[in-house]
Amino acid sequence: MEKIALITDSTSDIPKDIVDKYNVNVLHYRVIYKDREFIDGINVDSKYIYDNLDREIPTSSLPPMDEMETLFSNLQKEGYTHAIAITLSGGLTGIFNGIKLVSENYPGIKTYIYDSKSISAGETMLVEECAKLIEKGVSFDEIVNRLPSLRKRLHLYFVVGTLEYLKRGGRIGKIAGSIAELLNIKPIVAVDVNDGKYYTYDKVRGRKRSLNRLIKIANDILRTKKCRMAVMHGCALEDSKKIFDVIKKNSNVVSATFGGNISPVSGVHSGPGLVGLVLFEEE
Incomplete structure (x- = not known):
């Protein structure tokens, strides 16, 4: 009989109630300052990151290999035969390879690592879909085969307050980012x-127009699809709440989650002012 474990990482922003309900295992990134180090979402929160950005911009690192080793060792002791790991987009991180290396030390656990090509609530929605399938008794192989079709139903868009932090982290080109900043362009x-890398879905001038464009994108999708919705933010509570309140009124929104701040390690790379929208199409 199959006993399937679910694994994700701290950039998924997975809520505690989902972790507890489905026994999801979370690997934690690290936030590193010159003289101190924090465990993402455990002993540091997003507010701390944003409050200190003017003094020092930290770096980030993958969940340590020993944390992965401990996880797989515990899964083996608990009798798990299979594991499905849903990770942050491989275009932004090397966690996929890290888990793969460690999982090879545990041949008794058949492990499948799926690159979500997403982040934050996008990751969480894929994890939750897998958890529901496991709960229904769907086999490991069938869940693995379904993952690409689940990913096709996922839509994620965000805007940031400034492109400075995406530039510093190499997430966007420095020249293109600098020009956009000068022209007050706020890309979607x-x-x-x-x-799995970030790209510019649309270009809008000014913060207000970029937020309105997010609403239009959502409504265009919701015109023909019923969706679950989640809104996340990075030190942009007021703007994200406005977006959330407008979009959730659409009759094709079947459920709406206001997720709050993104993980500290994500905040390092996006900076303050992020507003993120995730839609997941219902079948």
């Missing part, structure tokens, strides 16, 4: 489903 950013 999405994740490329092919290479």
Whole structure:
């Protein structure tokens, strides 16, 4: 009989109630300052990151290999035969390879690592869909085969307050980012489903117009699809709440989650002012 474990990482912003309900295992990134180090979402919160950005911009690192080793060792002791890991987009991180290396030390656990080509609530929605399938008794192989079709139903877009932090982290080109800043262009950013990197979905001038464009994108999708919705933010509570309140009124929104701040390690790379929208199409 199959016993399937679910694994994700701290950039998924997965809520505690989902972790507890489905026994999801979360690997934690690290936030690193010159003289101190924090565990993402455990002993540091997003507010701390944003409050200190003017003094020092930290770096980030993958969940340590020993944390992964401990996880797989515990899964083995608990009798798990299979594991499905849903990770942050591979175009933004090397966690996929890290888990793969460790999982090879545990041949008794058949492990499948799926690159979500997403982040934050996008990751969480894929994890939750897998959890529901496990709960229904769907086999490991069938869940693995379904993951690409689940990903096709996922839409993620966000805007940031400034492009400075995406530039510093190499997430966008420095020249293009600098020109956009000078022209007050606020791009709508999405994740490329092919290479998993950020790309400009649309260009809008000014903060207000960019937020209105997010609403239009949502309503265009919701015109023909019923969706679950989640809104996340990075030190942009007021703007994100406005977006949330407008979009959730659409009759094709079947459920709406206001997720709050993104993980600290994500905030390092996006900076303050992020407003993110995730839609997941219902079948």
